[in-house]
Amino acid sequence: MSVTAQPARPAPDHHAQFIELLSASLAQNAFIKLVLAKYVGEEAELQRLIIKPVVVKEQPCLSFVYRYKTRDITKNFPLADGVAAIAELLPTxxxxxxxxxxxxxxxxxxxxxxxxxxxxxxPQQLREAPSAEHNREKNRFLDLSRPFLADLGVTDAKQALIPSMSRKWKQINKFIEVFSHALTSSPLQLDRPVRVADFGSGKGYLTFAIHDYLRNTLKAEGEVTGVELREDMVTLCNSAAARLEHPGLVFKCGDVRSVAPSELDVMIALHACDIATDYAIHTGIRSGASIIMCSPCCHKQIRLQIQSPVLLKPML
Ligand SMILES: C[S@@+](CC[C@H](N)C(=O)[O-])C[C@H]1O[C@@H](n2cnc3c(N)ncnc32)[C@H](O)[C@@H]1O
Structure with missing residues (x-):
């Protein structure tokens, strides 16, 4: 009996199969995410690459998020270019x-x-198709297209969120969400100007946000004053307010203890340092503010809304 040698079977081309699976999932609108890990290239701090579908200018694209140790860099590619780039990156x-x-x-x-x-x-359970909308957002109280966000460095020139600012963006929105609930249950009427002071306004993220929310979302008159110790911040914020046409928004350089409007509807002091928050609360109560929003620096955040009876609730 003779035994004929079987020709050696070629090794399966896993690379081609994988790229085929990727292409098929894109063609079927079933693609959710691709993560490339175990980086072996020359960039010391690059950890992984996360790829998701996005739509940019009505064109389906792949968004590549290069995750470094301390930052993210995002680049968008048309589908075919994206797939070709992925094929190149594996396994080199x-x-x-x-x-x-x-x-x-x-x-x-x-x-x-x-x-x-x-x-x-x-998959063990049915998955939901991801939304491919660029800048996919939860129900936000502010819109990423608001010009002050670009001026303060939260968004880029194309009104896209700068990845490193995503926590700040969440914080700004949470702040407006809490404010909007407080406003609804306060006695304040929007047919007259709402007077707001933001103590320790820093770079003015929250000050601009509340002014924009009052004027552009609620169509109310907002008289908003940011009070800040640092002169450079005050100059920066005042020139942005003038350039962006935020009438009724001013920043004053000074100490919470000495620059205090006599009458206020809303008092804000978020993360003002040291005992500045205590002074701000005192000013808020003395000036008859209906809403006091404060969170002491480095302490658990609280919302304090002065009404009858006084409410003290956790904020975040
Ligand atoms: C951590 S930052 C917070 C900025 C802003 N409220 C926010 O949450 O994005 C605190 C700011 O309070 C300012 N500040 C601290 N003590 C102050 C005081 N006594 N009067 C006015 N501003 C003060 C600081 O200069 C700093 O810009």
Missing amino acids: SFKNAHLLALTDEAQLEYSKKNKSSLFKSK
Whole structure:
């Protein structure tokens, strides 16, 4: 009996299969996310690359978020260019790729000697299709297109959120959300100017935000004053307020203890240092403010709304 040698089977091309899965998920609008990990390139601080679908100027694109140790850099590519870039990066720059789609999941791995393995599975539960809208947002109280956000460095020239400012953006929105609830349950009427003081206004994120919310969202008259010790911040904020046409928004240089409007409707002191918050609360009560929003620096945040009876509630 003769034994004929079987021709050696070519090794499966896991790379091509993986790219095919990726392309198919894009073609079927089923692509959720791709994460490239185990970076082996030359950039010391690059950790991973997260790729998601976005729509830019009505064109489907892939958003590449390069995650470094301390920052993120985002670049958007048309679909075909994005897929070609991913194909190039494996395995020369990344040794691990995890693809998540609505109906499939796949993991491509390379050993130190670049031996590939491909694992495929089906998701255990039905996934929701991601929204591919650029700057996908939760229900926000402010719009990313507001000009003051670009001026203060929260958004870029294209009105897209600068990744490193995402915490600040969340904080600004949470602040306006809390304010809007407080306003609804306060006795304040919007048919007359709402007088606001923001003590320790810093770079003016919250001061601009509340002024913009009053004027542009609520169509009310806002007389908003930021009080800040640092002269450079005051100059920066006053010139931005003038340039961006924020009438009724002024910044004054001085100490909470000495620059205090006599009559106020809303008193804000968020993260003002040391005992500045205590002075601000005192001023707020003395000047008859209906709403006092404060959070002592480095302490648990609180919202204090003065009404009858006085309410003291956790803010965040
Ligand atoms: C941590 S920053 C907060 C800025 C802003 N409220 C926010 O939450 O984004 C605190 C600011 O309070 C200012 N500040 C501290 N003590 C002050 C005082 N006694 N009077 C006025 N401003 C003060 C500081 O200069 C600083 O800009």
